[in-house]
Amino acid sequence: MSDLVKIERMTSRPQFLAAAKGVSEARGAVVVQRLDRHDADAVVRLGFTATRKVGGAVIRNRAKRRLREAARVLAPLLAKPGSDYVFVARMGTADRPWDRLLDDVKSALTRLATPRPAPQGAPAQPAPAGQDS
Numbered sequence: 001m002s003d004l005v006k007i008e009r010m011t012s013r014p015q016f017l018a019a020a021k022g023v024s025e026a027r028g029a030v031v032v033q034r035l036d037r038h039d040a041d042a043v044v045r046l047g048f049t050a051t052r053k054v055g056g057a058v059i060r061n062r063a064k065r066r067l068r069e070a071a072r073v074l075a076p077l078l079a080k081p082g083s084d085y086v087f088v089a090r091m092g093t094a095d096r097p098w099d100r101l102l103d104d105v106k107s108a109l110t111r112l113a114t115p116r117p118a119p120q121g122a123p124a125q126p127a128p129a130g131q132d133s
Helices: 013-020 056-076 098-113
Strands: 007-011 021-027 030-036 043-049 083-089
Touching: 013 030, 013 043, 013 083, 021 098, 030 098, 043 056, 056 083, 056 098, 083 098
Parallel strands: 007 043, 043 083
Antiparallel strands: 021 030, 030 083
16 A cells, blocks of 8 residues: 555454554544554554444445545555554445545544643642642
């Protein structure tokens, strides 16, 4: 796909379940889940899924084909090496205009590549032990 990073497909259920425990980003007609594997391997692994809520088999297959093509175009440019990505089709993925679907995937991948700030109200650093505030 690209000389920049090697891209492989995820094939086993444990890989998909592990990626679901990572961070996710929903944009328009797609949800993208990302898991940083914390290994030295620069391989990006991609998986694609669509639940039966999306539609019958024909609709689900069309949605996954469209997500695969969008990932083929955008993942070499935006995916973080050493990560697993799962693209989850949502209602309307199969019918969404191609430009809008590409924008959805691009914005989700871009958002997942940027580090997230700490949640509001969370302490920046834990208080030293033995000291009361």
